[in-house]
């Protein structure tokens with residue numbers, strides 16, 4: 001049954017889980033557990049809670065996805081749901097999901113862990129003794145500047161190899 | 176710290192970043208008292224966080240701005256044309272640290288490149304040999320590595336990939352600097368701990384900023400009256416057209432007037448132009464110091480772009496000094512490449528939060544997430560090259576949008592010039608080859624981010640009709656009005672701008688002190 005009033009209560013109990021499922025279809029990471037998607041869903045729900053219009057957009061959006069997936073959006077795979085989302089990319093519903101989630105999901109510690117990003121480091125003394133230079137599959141490069149001929153800055157240089165002069169022409173008036 | 180009375184005609188500097196912070200220190204060091212108005216709060220390293228979005232929210236300039244034009248930033252970020260900082264220290268708190276100098280021909284772009292269709296090229300009224308001693312002073316102040324006996328930073332993982340790729344491509348001019356962060360203790364500040372957080376503020380204090388160097392030193396002279404949370408809204412003038420005061424709002428929204436003997440504007444190119452435009456008056460109906468009509472025009476932001484590359488092996492690009500890796504081979508002017516001017520390649524790294532937002536704004540789905548999943552195996556570089564000054568690229572006052580004070584918001588219009596586009600395409604091609612040369616499996620050419628370099632809106636010119644300020648940054652129209660930040664750039668050059676901003680500010684301080692001593696101001 002569609003809700004008759006679009007307050008936060010109208011969202012119903014499964015809304016976080018259902019929205020999280022849709023968010024997984026926006027940013028599908030097989031190695032990310034449900035937690036980060038649910039936290040992103042909660043962040044969206046709390047950000048729209050002040051706006052009956054946006055709340056309705058979410059409720060109707062999810063209902064619409066149910067319709068497009070044969071009745072239950074959580075019953076199809078993330079990739080099947082992604083294919084459906086492709087058709088509604090321009091809708092406000094999709095844009096709310098996209099612009100909020102790109103910020104919250106990728107600021108989530110559990111996602112950082114899954115991607116291999118180590119997060120805060122200043123409190124751990126940085127990486128000076130924790131692998132800032134541990135890459136060993138390439139030779140150690142020089143860190144000093146090249147000590148041969150300097151770069152020719154201006155090509156073509158004047159015949160004979162000299163660089164033209166780029167000094168200010170002194171006029172009488174200039175001081 | 177000193178207190179200067181509001182009715183005392185003071186030297187007033189607006190903005191405490193690279194230009195304004197440097198000028199404030201250099202003047203107080205020459206025994207000249209200064210009022211320094213800064214729109215943002217006084218935060219220090221303990222306040223900083225390693226979380227990208229929290230740090231951005233804490234310090235970035237997020238007052239209302241709008242943008243348009245054909246650049247992609249206008250589509251993806253209609254209210255974020257630029258990433259600048261609103262805090263004591265300005266954007267030097269979030270900057271990385273790359274400090275190349277301009278090349279001699281870059282001060283003379285009109286002569287060096289000839290006439291370029293649609294570009295408003297002009298020679299600077301100064302040249303490289305005149306700037307050389309000021310560059311020396313700036314490098315010493317900022318502790319640039321590889322210069323004046325400063326040790327280079329060690330190679331971090333991201334640099335190892337860049338440097339090896341450069342070598343295999345036949346490039347020679349690569350190194351871990353010059354870069355204004357300490358490789359060893361220097362100037363009372365410690366060596367880098369390679370924590371990887373530059374763009375969020377450096378909690379360790381190894382990176383140069385006016386917050387850690389110039390401002391505390393200016394305070395120590397007892398001659399600086401630093402006023403944080405004070406937003407300048409108008410520069411006023413007397414009947415002779417000389418600046419005589421600055422109106423500003425304090426943190427409670429109360430308006431004050433500081434009398435002024437001399438005013439320096441250093442709010443970063445968008446705000447500096449906006450403030451001059453807001454300072455219109457019956458005598459200056461088009462904005463203060465704008466008889467040339469050039470205030471706000473010729474906005475430049477550097478040709479930029481990034482190349483991300485993924486490998487079978489780990490890189491961990493986020494560990495270590497973000498931009499301590501510079502390749503200069505393409506920084507030359509060589510028209511056989513199909514464009515004038517040149518570009519640098521510099522290591523860059525974003526955490527997952529910013530990478531997801533800026534890699535390809537609006538992207539989603541498997542193609543995108545499969546890229547994010549290779550995060551640990553990703554290397555990246557930033558392309559920074561000369562962009563053409565164009566009259567149409569311009570900061571204006573918005574006719575409709577206002578900021579939280581009710582003042583007209585600045586609008587930033589930007590179109591890429593054909594030369595910019597040709598250079599960027601060349602750079603994307605070469606940088607993909609660079610990473611493929613060391614085994615990249617996948618590369619991703621990323622569109623320019625909101626502008627971190629903002630230049631040219633109050634440009635220097637020899638003749639008053641071509642620009643707004645003269646070779647000292649002194650307004651052609653208003654003799655006691657100075658501009659002291661990146662707005663004065665006549666052309667952008669390829670180099671990151673901050674070293675040049677600082678060198679110009681030190682030079683300007685010397686000139687102002689002389690003029691004041693001689694009773695000329």
Ligand SMILES: Cc1cc2nc3c(=O)[nH]c(=O)nc-3n(C[C@H](O)[C@H](O)[C@H](O)COP(=O)(O)OP(=O)(O)OC[C@H]3O[C@@H](n4cnc5c(N)ncnc54)[C@H](O)[C@@H]3O)c2cc1C
Pocket residue numbers: 189190191192193194195212213214215258259260261262263264265266267269270271272273274374405406407408441442443444446447450498627628629659660661662671672673674676
């Ligand atoms: C992420 C990032 C990385 C960067 N990396 C590099 C790099 O590696 N190398 C390099 O050369 N450059 C780099 N930059 C650019 C560098 O930070 C700027 O070039 C430099 O800080 C500009 O100096 P400025 O004096 O023009 O302005 P800012 O340093 O921005 O200072 C302007 C100050 O004026 C204040 N202000 C503005 N309007 C008002 C007003 N009306 N009243 C009072 N105060 C006002 C602002 O709050 C601000 O504090 C980087 C920038 C960013 C964002």
